[in-house]
Amino acid sequence: xxxxxxxxxxxxxxxxxxxxxxxxxxxxxSYMFWYRQDLGHGLRLIYYSAxxxxxxxxxxxxxxxxxxxxxxxxxxxxxxxxxxxxxxxFCATRTxxxxxxxxxxxxxxxxxL
Amino acid sequence: EDQVTQSPEALRxxxxxxxSLNCSYTVxxxRGLFWYRQDPGKGPExxxxxxxxxxxxxxxxxxxxxxxxxxxxxxxxPKPEDSATYLCAVLNQAGTALIxxxxxxxxxxx
Numbered sequence: 001x002x003x004x005x006x007x008x009x010x011x012x013x014x015x016x017x018x019x020x021x022x023x024x025x026x027x028x029x030s031y032m033f034w035y036r037q038d039l040g041h042g043l044r045l046i047y048y049s050a051x052x053x054x055x056x057x058x059x060x061x062x063x064x065x066x067x068x069x070x071x072x073x074x075x076x077x078x079x080x081x082x083x084x085x086x087x088x089x090f091c092a093t094r095t096x097x098x099x100x101x102x103x104x105x106x107x108x109x110x111x112x113l
Numbered sequence: 114e115d116q117v118t119q120s121p122e123a124l125r126x127x128x129x130x131x132x133s134l135n136c137s138y139t140v141x142x143x144r145g146l147f148w149y150r151q152d153p154g155k156g157p158e159x160x161x162x163x164x165x166x167x168x169x170x171x172x173x174x175x176x177x178x179x180x181x182x183x184x185x186x187x188x189x190x191p192k193p194e195d196s197a198t199y200l201c202a203v204l205n206q207a208g209t210a211l212i213x214x215x216x217x218x219x220x221x222x223x
Contacts, residue, residue, distance in 0.1 A: 004156075033210065043157070043200070043213040058210060090156050098208035099145040099164065104156030 003027065004105035006091050012111045013081055021076045021108045023091030031094040032074040033102060034058075034066065036087040043090065049074055081112045115140045115205045119214035126221050129190045134217045136201030137183040144208060146184050148177050149200040151216070157200055191221045 007022045023032065034046040035058075045058030047066040055066050063085060065077045078085055088109050092102040116139045126132055138146065145164055149157035161170045163179040170177050174195060176187045186199055198218045202211040 040215070042215040043202075043211075045210045048210055056209070092156075098204045098210075099162070101147055101159040101162055102211060103159060104149075106154070106156045 004091055004093060004103065006089075006105040006108050008108060009106070010109050012113065014113050015081055015083060017081050019078045019081055019110070021078075021089055021091075021110070023074045023076070023105060025072050025074075025091075025093050027093060027095075027103075028071055029093035029095050029103075030071075031096070031102075032068065033092040033094070034064075034074070034076045035090045035092065036060065036085075037090060037107075038087050046076065046089075078110075083112050086110060086112045115203065115212045117201055117203055117212050117214035119199075119201050119217050121217060122215070123218045124220070126188075126191055126219065128192055128221055128223045131187070131189045131191070133188070134186040134199055134219070135183060136186070136214055138201075138203045140203050140212070141206050143181075143203060145204040146179055147202045147204075147211060148184070148186055149202065151198045151200055160199075188219070191219070193221045193223050195219065196221045 005024045013019050033048045035043045037043050044060050049055045049068045052071050068074050088107045090107045091105045094102045118137045120135045148160040151157045161177040166181045168179050174189050178185045198216045200216045202213040
């Protein structure tokens with residue numbers, strides 16, 4: 001039971017480069033989320049998706065792009081990476097309504113030099 | 114504005130020394146308060162959901178309680194394997210996403 005798989009687990013890139021973080025789920029949960037976790041800020045929502053082809057902004061969406069053409073995949077793209085986007089990125093899923101718990105992947109640690 | 118504040122930021126306990134972690138929140142019409150455990154290098158792991166004041170849930174040495182303004186995570190006779198960061202979150206007013214606190218890092222020594 002793989003659940004949520006995030007790839008890569010670690011990534012180092014340079015400012016100005018485009019980078020895509022992948023998230024794949026095996027549960028067919030409707031909702032998927034992207035968070036970033038930084039010291040002093042906790043987890044903050046970047047984007048979320050209620051279903052395939054339906055996405056919406058979270059608290060900190062600037063500089064990020066998402067797509068969801070298939071239920072099981074929810075990639076996050078940094079179009080032109082900046083140092084402020086160095087962070088740990090977590091993907092999460094949820095089966096249905098908001099009062100159901102979210103389940104998280106193990107994260108991608110991204111460093112932008 | 115929806116907000117979650119956790120205290121203390123860090124807590125050191127001896128094995129067997131019980132204590133409580135606090136999560137205070139401001140949100141109109143609470144629809145769910147969630148507790149997670151996070152180990153280093155891992156994603157948050159779901160522990161409990163609480164929906165209404167007075168509700169309590171237990172799992173092994175952990176017990177979560179909820180009032181109208183705050184939640185407590187009580188840890189009874191902790192063991193070193195309980196060492197982790199504990200995160201509290203509430204569902205936002207729109208019901209679309211979780212608002213997380215910054216967490217409490219618990220260290221239990223033998």
